[in-house]
Amino acid sequence: MVKFDKAFYMRDGITLAKDLLGKLLVREVNGKRIVCRIIETEGYIGPEDKACHAYNNRRTNRTEVMFWEGGHAYVYLIYGMYNCLNIVANKNNKPEAVLIRAVEPLNEFEFLMKNRNIKSNKLKDLTNGPGKLCKALNITKELNGYDLVNGNELYILDCKKKFEIIKAKRINIDYAEEYKDKLWRFYIKNNPFISKK
DNA sequence: AGGCAGATCTTCT
DNA sequence: GAAGATCTGCCTA
Numbered sequence A: 001m002v003k004f005d006k007a008f009y010m011r012d013g014i015t016l017a018k019d020l021l022g023k024l025l026v027r028e029v030n031g032k033r034i035v036c037r038i039i040e041t042e043g044y045i046g047p048e049d050k051a052c053h054a055y056n057n058r059r060t061n062r063t064e065v066m067f068w069e070g071g072h073a074y075v076y077l078i079y080g081m082y083n084c085l086n087i088v089a090n091k092n093n094k095p096e097a098v099l100i101r102a103v104e105p106l107n108e109f110e111f112l113m114k115n116r117n118i119k120s121n122k123l124k125d126l127t128n129g130p131g132k133l134c135k136a137l138n139i140t141k142e143l144n145g146y147d148l149v150n151g152n153e154l155y156i157l158d159c160k161k162k163f164e165i166i167k168a169k170r171i172n173i174d175y176a177e178e179y180k181d182k183l184w185r186f187y188i189k190n191n192p193f194i195s196k197k
Numbered sequence B: 001a002g003g004c005a006g007a008t009c010t011t012c013t
Numbered sequence C: 001g002a003a004g005a006t007c008t009g010c011c012t013a
Helices: A013-020 A063-067 A109-116 A130-136 A174-181
Strands: A024-029 A032-045 A073-078 A082-088 A096-105 A154-157 A165-168 A185-188
Touching: A013 A032, A013 A096, A032 A109, A063 A073, A063 A082, A073 A130, A082 A130, A096 A130, A096 A185, A109 A130
Parallel strands: none
Antiparallel strands: A024 A032, A024 A154, A032 A096, A032 A185, A073 A082, A082 A096, A165 A185
């Protein structure tokens, strides 16, 4: 299996959101190598997307990484408690990113359980949400700006497995006016690890 | 099966 | 000072 090169990430955020489905997200930490399949994503494309943190080219400490060229990790804290992992897309100064909303764990289940520390012992509760998967995979703001092309702590591998893609509205962006109804959420049909519906 | 409160804190106005 | 790309446990039915 092949690690993606820069060119894979240097495309628009919607195309990348679709193309990341089914690919393998790899996290190396504590001497372990955790492999997950990406099941659900959302595209955010500044500056015109009102749901995007970089709407109207808003460039701040937080959104800075979105303006970098594709292939970096954008990790931010949400609701004071949870981290969310995004994959930066497109070229330099095109603030676009793909939110990873859900993944399917393929190994190291006990490690993920321990990180999550919840009552449920169901496998599907481990990583079926953006905050959940970050906690399970030990992804924090230390990885903000991380280079997915050259790094070995977090990266993405190709996978040729086939599946059907469902398009849907993005989640929890009611403030985004006409952009809240864009079908920029994508997930793999019939996969049990979807975050909602 | 669905609704709700609470946890918790960075970011930007 | 308010809001937010969320999640969990507890409650009712």
